[in-house]
Amino acid sequence: MVAGQKTVLLDVQGLSVSFESYHAFLEKRASQVISDLSVQVYAGEILAVVGSSGSGKSLLAHAIMGILPDNARTGGSMAYKGKELNREYREALRGKEIAFIPQSVAYLDPLMRVGGQVRGIVGEKLRDAQEKAFAKYRLDLQAANLYPFQLSGGMARRVLISTAVVTDAELIIADEPTPGLDLAIAVQALQDFREFADQGKGVLLITHDIDLALHVADRISIFHSGTVIETAQREEFSGDGEGLKHPYSRALFRALPQNGFQLPYCPKCGASCAVWEISRTEMRCACGSHD
Numbered sequence: 001m002v003a004g005q006k007t008v009l010l011d012v013q014g015l016s017v018s019f020e021s022y023h024a025f026l027e028k029r030a031s032q033v034i035s036d037l038s039v040q041v042y043a044g045e046i047l048a049v050v051g052s053s054g055s056g057k058s059l060l061a062h063a064i065m066g067i068l069p070d071n072a073r074t075g076g077s078m079a080y081k082g083k084e085l086n087r088e089y090r091e092a093l094r095g096k097e098i099a100f101i102p103q104s105v106a107y108l109d110p111l112m113r114v115g116g117q118v119r120g121i122v123g124e125k126l127r128d129a130q131e132k133a134f135a136k137y138r139l140d141l142q143a144a145n146l147y148p149f150q151l152s153g154g155m156a157r158r159v160l161i162s163t164a165v166v167t168d169a170e171l172i173i174a175d176e177p178t179p180g181l182d183l184a185i186a187v188q189a190l191q192d193f194r195e196f197a198d199q200g201k202g203v204l205l206i207t208h209d210i211d212l213a214l215h216v217a218d219r220i221s222i223f224h225s226g227t228v229i230e231t232a233q234r235e236e237f238s239g240d241g242e243g244l245k246h247p248y249s250r251a252l253f254r255a256l257p258q259n260g261f262q263l264p265y266c267p268k269c270g271a272s273c274a275v276w277e278i279s280r281t282e283m284r285c286a287c288g289s290h291d
């Protein structure tokens with residue numbers, strides 16, 4: 001449970017997620033989306049998981065929360081505060097010790113007024129906290145009386161963030177929480193995450209935006225094709241990225257505007273527009289021009 005001096009809140013080891021589907025003649029097929037993925041969130045930190053669209057980031061969050069669809073098969077192990085995250089333990093933690101900010105606002109209960117959802121099971125005792133959170137996120141207090149379908153996308157996202165902030169959570173799992181928010185509100189949310197982590201709690205921040213991750217996270221896990229290829233301290237993302245181990249991490253960092261939009265080039269053909277094959281340990285040109 002303790003790695004070095006740090007307390008591990010969430011420990012995911014060797015996670016795999018695949019989906020089973022039936023094709024012609026009831027032939028069963030499985031497609032693997034996440035494989036051998038390991039990630040740890042320490043108490044007191046924001047860990048960002050950064051990866052491109054469709055790489056499996058939301059599925060990682062859903063696997064942790066135990067809300068994958070029925071046809072999903074998982075492998076590996078997950079522990080929270082040193083105890084295996086099984087069904088009962090998850091039920092006990094969800095919405096209490098672990099707060100989830102889903103990427104899709106479809107996760108709000110369509111049949112329940114949003115104020116009540118934010119107060120959740122703790123009920124009226126949380127009214128003050130909910131009203132404070134709404135004020136901070138510039139949600140009209142009247143919004144508490146609305147149903148999810150009456151909210152705009154940005155309002156719904158602010159409701160979801162308020163929900164995470166008002167609970168007594170120790171771990172927030174936030175799946176792309178800021179798109180669609182005004183800059184001031186997005187900054188507010190990220191500041192709240194920082195404050196939350198500084199109180200000794202943990203945040204797993206899922207994003208496609210490496211620049212955002214570099215602004216707020218303590219450590220960054222680079223996610224590619226359903227696995228984490230490298231986890232590095234934010235400070236390693238500096239200079240020319242020479243402190244990073246995986247060439248894909250370096251390529252992502254060097255492609256940032258502040259680093260001059262450098263594109264990776266193929267050491268064999270010299271082209272910068274090459275197609276890349278990225279494995280757990282290397283990044284090879286697959287443009288085929290020198291086979």
Ligand SMILES: Nc1ncnc2c1ncn2[C@@H]1O[C@H](COP(=O)(O)OP(=O)(O)OP(=O)(O)O)[C@@H](O)[C@H]1O
Nearest residue numbers: 019033052053054055056057058059060069103208
């Ligand atoms: N129920 C499902 N059945 C089969 N495949 C699925 C299912 N849900 C997701 N996938 C596949 O898993 C992959 C990863 O999806 P996921 O939503 O985790 O990506 P993501 O990294 O969160 O992307 P984005 O940044 O766009 O949110 C996608 O290719 C998607 O098609």
Ligand code: NI
Nearest residue numbers: 057058103175
């Ligand atoms: Ni996603």
